[in-house]
Every structure is written in C-alpha cells, then in structure tokens.
Amino acid sequence: MEPLLEARNISKVYPNGMAANRSVNFSLQKGEIHALAGENGAGKSTLMKILFGMEKPSEGELRLNGAPFSPSSPQDAISKGLGMVHQHFMLVPSFTIAQNVILGAAPRKGLSVDWKKAAQETADLSAKYNFSLDPNKRVEDLSVGMKQKVEIIKALYRGAKILILDEPTAVLTPQETAELFSQLFKLRESGITIVFISHKLKEVKAICNRITILRGGRNMGVFQVSDVSEQEISRLMVGRDVALKYDKDNIPPGDAILEINRLFLKNEDGKTKVSNVSLSVPGGRILGIAGVDGNGQNELARAVMGEIPIASGEIRICGKPATGKLQGVRQLETGYIPEDRMKQGTAGDASISDNLISIRLKSPEVCSKGILRKKKISALSESLVGLYRILCSSADQKVSMLSGGNMQKVVVARECSTSPKLLVADQPTRGVDVGSAELIHHKLLELRKNGTAILLVSADLNEVMELSDHLAIMFNGQISAYFEDPSQVSEEELGLYMLGLKKQEGIS
Numbered sequence: 001m002e003p004l005l006e007a008r009n010i011s012k013v014y015p016n017g018m019a020a021n022r023s024v025n026f027s028l029q030k031g032e033i034h035a036l037a038g039e040n041g042a043g044k045s046t047l048m049k050i051l052f053g054m055e056k057p058s059e060g061e062l063r064l065n066g067a068p069f070s071p072s073s074p075q076d077a078i079s080k081g082l083g084m085v086h087q088h089f090m091l092v093p094s095f096t097i098a099q100n101v102i103l104g105a106a107p108r109k110g111l112s113v114d115w116k117k118a119a120q121e122t123a124d125l126s127a128k129y130n131f132s133l134d135p136n137k138r139v140e141d142l143s144v145g146m147k148q149k150v151e152i153i154k155a156l157y158r159g160a161k162i163l164i165l166d167e168p169t170a171v172l173t174p175q176e177t178a179e180l181f182s183q184l185f186k187l188r189e190s191g192i193t194i195v196f197i198s199h200k201l202k203e204v205k206a207i208c209n210r211i212t213i214l215r216g217g218r219n220m221g222v223f224q225v226s227d228v229s230e231q232e233i234s235r236l237m238v239g240r241d242v243a244l245k246y247d248k249d250n251i252p253p254g255d256a257i258l259e260i261n262r263l264f265l266k267n268e269d270g271k272t273k274v275s276n277v278s279l280s281v282p283g284g285r286i287l288g289i290a291g292v293d294g295n296g297q298n299e300l301a302r303a304v305m306g307e308i309p310i311a312s313g314e315i316r317i318c319g320k321p322a323t324g325k326l327q328g329v330r331q332l333e334t335g336y337i338p339e340d341r342m343k344q345g346t347a348g349d350a351s352i353s354d355n356l357i358s359i360r361l362k363s364p365e366v367c368s369k370g371i372l373r374k375k376k377i378s379a380l381s382e383s384l385v386g387l388y389r390i391l392c393s394s395a396d397q398k399v400s401m402l403s404g405g406n407m408q409k410v411v412v413a414r415e416c417s418t419s420p421k422l423l424v425a426d427q428p429t430r431g432v433d434v435g436s437a438e439l440i441h442h443k444l445l446e447l448r449k450n451g452t453a454i455l456l457v458s459a460d461l462n463e464v465m466e467l468s469d470h471l472a473i474m475f476n477g478q479i480s481a482y483f484e485d486p487s488q489v490s491e492e493e494l495g496l497y498m499l500g501l502k503k504q505e506g507i508s
C-alpha cells in the first residue's frame, strides 16, 4: 500500500551546525497510530516540524499521497490536511475555547465573524470525539489536559487528516492519559492518521500500530509494535541494555528517619490541602506516595522540606522536629529533588558546576576560611558530571542550555552525592528520557542501600511500583490506602484508590 505521507532521506542541519536528522526515512500509513520514539534530542520534533512546514530540510524529499510535497509554512501544511500539537501550547490565554479554535479560520457572516456558528462548530467537534469542552470557557482557566484538547480540536477544525502529537502525555496525569487514549482511538476510527511522539514504552505498546525509533538523528528501525518488546525498543533508543526492572538489595530497615504524625496543611487561602496524614520511613527504605497530581502529595513533600508551614500535627526528621525553613531542614542532612526543576531545582543562569555545589557552600570540602576552593570545586563537579552522565561540553556551561533530562541529573547529582539521611524526591523522572530515568532510579536505589530513607512522590505508577518498599496513595489530601507490600496489589486497584472510588478500611 502506498504511504499516506513519506519522508525520504531527510537530513537537517541547524544553522549552529547541529545535525538533528541524518538521512531519515519515515512513512505513515493511512489510519494508523504511528509512534515516533527516541530519547531527548534524538530529532523527533525536528522531523515532525519538517513535515509540518516549520523547518526546511537540508536534504531529502517529502511525499503526500504519492506526490511531491514541500510545505512552505505550517499554514501550507494545514491546508494539505496536516495538524500538529506542540509540546508547548500555542493558545491565546485570554480568549475563549471557541475563539482559539477558529482563530485565523473563522466562519464569516458577511464581513463579521459568525461567533454563534463558531461556538456551535466547536461544540459539535467536542461532542463527536467526547472532548467535553465548553466553547465559551476562557483558555486561561483550563487545566493542561483541557488545553491540549483545545489544540487537538483546533487542528481538526482546520480539517486535519494527519495529526502529529508531540509528547502529548508528558504533561498529563495517568487518568488524563487514559482519556486521551480513548479519544485517539475514536479519531483513528473516523479515519484520522496519528503520529504519537513519546518515549514512554508502555504507552506506545498500548495504543500504537507501528513504531519508528530515532537515535542521534538516525532511524534505528520501523516495527509493528506487537513484534517488538519494550526491552528491544529501549535498547534501540538508548544504544545499550536498559533495566526496566530493578533488584533491590535485601538489607534490614534502619531507625525511623522521617516521622509524620497527624499532619494537616493549608494553602494560603486557608483551604485544607493535607489532612490527618501519618507516615513513617525508616533508613534503607523507599516509601512511595502515588496519586493523581494535585491531591496533596506535592504539599506533603514541601512541608517535609520546610517550604510550607504546618497547620497542625508534626514532622520529625531523625527524631528532631522539622518545623524550620528549608535551610534548617537541609542541616538535618536532607536531600531534596523538587517537582519543578526549572523554578526551584536549578539556577538557570548559573553554571552546572555552581548548581552542583550550591548546597555545599558551607562545607569545608569546598570552602575553607570563607574562601572557595576553586580546584576542589572543579574536580568535584567534573566527577559528578561523569558519575551522573550529564551530557555537556563542560561543567562551566550554563545549566539552562541542558536538555530536561540532563538538568534533572544535575539536581539529582547535587542532592544524592552528599549521602543524605533523608531524600525527598518529588516526581524525580517526570519528562526525562528512559536513559536518564534509569540512572536516577539506580541512584535512588544506591542511597537506599546505604541506609537513606526515601520519600518518593510520583504520578508515574510504574515508577512507584518498581521502586517502593511501601506504598501510600493520596486522594483529596488524605491517605486513601497504604500497602506494606505493594507488589501484592494490581494497578487497576491502585487506580480506584487514586480516583477516590475506593478507600481502605481503618485508615484515618
């Protein structure tokens, strides 16, 4: 069968000399969901931007329905039936959903825009694909998941027959992801062809027909998804074997390091965010906190780190009350991987080296008699860059130049390398590639082996299930379930607790 859309021998060298695509062949069959997988920087977005007329290839040709195709701009690509939803949404926040959907393609009544028709058409499309969007709502009031739906509807409104989704699930919760998947199936049923960019192999397995794997700008192969294992896909993506399962060292638990008793937390408006949570983590153990984002997990982690005040109850670290500010908690030998590495985790303008040692400025290791020991600092950062496989030209490079995965490794390196007694890891691998995620997981397990108590907050069920010794689920600010041995519970059951459809007996 002739491909619907085809890229032949596409190469792309950016003006800075970066070869993002190297003689890539890519083909799309009508009616399939085609995964485009690869680590961060593999060239996935570049290839799709070329198909969508946003970037010009340096070499190679495109064909659409068997005829040569060279889109001069996204508008040109859209007029030929392509649609693309980018990683960063391109909506106007102050406009309504309907206004965003029709922007630049509005129905006219004489000279003016027919708003009624616009709202009706948006509502019709939303109903057809179960998007349940209210056309009159403002985009700025929508959740990320909703904004993504608006982007999809916008493409459909413009007549997209080929829909390119660039890492759509990176920003979604498991529930939103499941919803998106059922919508993608509906779209496929109605004849839409989909490119699904992801490096999450479970997702690729769950919804895609075929997969193309990129590594270092090259095509590493095209497969029927049912013919390749996750292990094989990740080996092609990363270039080496990746452990998808981990062996935990069988060491006895230590003393209780983190103790949380009847904790209540409120936000600035006085709304209760966490209620009556009691948990404890001994040394050498990982306590996972699973849950749909926004159910109090993040507040819990931040309270442990002294970032938000305690309304009532108590948090103890190594037996001492942890009620102080971040600095005070830090002195209790606590490491912290915050949820938002851009805002909290790193200082973007500072160098990798400065970021790596920022929490040790008071230690004699890097500072003696008030003077920074430059040689020590540079040796220490070079060794961390190596140990944590941080891809950079030098440790003096600005952190903001790194990819997401490498930036996260800077944070993990800084926080794990001081051998803390307690590590609070909030979504430690969100949005990072498999290779980096694996490294981060190994580092957490290494700390565990050396007796660190770890509080692991993650919306990624695979991750918490794989790493946690014990597991708590949070829903609506409360612990809805606790499992001494999480390997005994199915993901489906966990889903029920996460959505608040089930609550364990006898849990406060």
Ligand SMILES: Nc1ncnc2c1ncn2[C@@H]1O[C@H](COP(=O)(O)OP(=O)(O)O)[C@@H](O)[C@H]1O
Pocket (backbone or CB within 6 Å): 014, 015, 016, 018, 019, 020, 038, 039, 040, 041, 042, 043, 044, 045, 046, 047
């Ligand atoms: N506009 C650009 N200018 C220079 N280099 C770029 C540009 N966009 C992407 N790159 C580089 O090209 C490579 C591939 O990037 P990209 O296509 O975004 O990968 P992916 O989507 O797989 O993460 C990366 O090394 C990236 O830094």
Ligand SMILES: [Mg+2]
Pocket (backbone or CB within 6 Å): 044, 045, 046, 087, 166
């Ligand atoms: Mg990309």
